[in-house]
Amino acid sequence: MAYRDIRIIGDPVLRTVCDPITDIDDSVKSLVEDLLETVNEDGRAGLAANQIGVSLRAFSWHIDGEIGYILNPRIVELSKDEFQDGEEGCLSVPGLWYPTERAWYARAEGIDLDGKKVVVEGEELMGRCIQHECDHLDGHLYLDRLSRKNRAKAMRELRERGL
Template sequence: MAIRKIVTYPADILEVECEKVTVFDKKLAKLLNDMYDTMIEHDGVGLAAPQIGLNKQIAIVDIDDEMGTIELINPKIIEATGSQIGPEGCLSFPGVYGEVERANYVKVQAQDRKGRTFLIEAEEFLARAIQHEIDHLAGVLFTTKVTKYLNESELEGGEDE
């Protein structure tokens, strides 16, 4: 188990478009395991590679539901419908929370740690978490989408992503 250091804003890596992953090997598997351990250590529900200083299209999401841990390599949103507004936070912005509007449903194409392509469909909170992490891979920060900043008492049990 290796806990990686979380990169916080205003680090430049957080605002660059990440490079595609082309090598699917043991190093990638270890990185994904480290990202999971890091996310859990920091009480997150998602983590993207730029948040640990890596310019790679890799993200993981685990909202503690029946889907378990979702590893997204080179993900692309291929369908997005509906709308939801809810609270978000980000491990790269400690203590910052805001309301963000996102699609309520997404269909995403991605690759797994072995390079196999798969599709995943998500709704509501899981869709929100996936969109948040995919934004990181494009250098888009949730703070650019906040419609209203929230203090911790206004969160109503919202989760950090």
């Protein structure tokens, strides 16, 4: 296992749609180990593979003391009537937190390292994490979901920081 550096906004890998995992080989097993080790730090809720420079569909999470991963996740259900609009941040956009609307509940399906079906679901923070990390795997950052006003403010702040 290896702790991996986080890619920061401006790195093209963050805007690349990740490829599905077709073979679960040693490189994928190593990727999962790296995702689990890198997300296992205070203040980290989720981590997508492209955030550590790997354009494959996988993410890990560390929420409420539970650490896990999912390969080839796809969101299959979102709450339609309940939303949350709390502050959201991202390891790849350090230091910025902005209100971001998300569904209150999310459910994703994928597989594990044995190729068995995995279901990850949750409300509030877990629901936000699933949506945030799946966005990463589709080449999107949470900044893309901000209101026009907040997005302009965030981009200005990034420019001021030289990011």
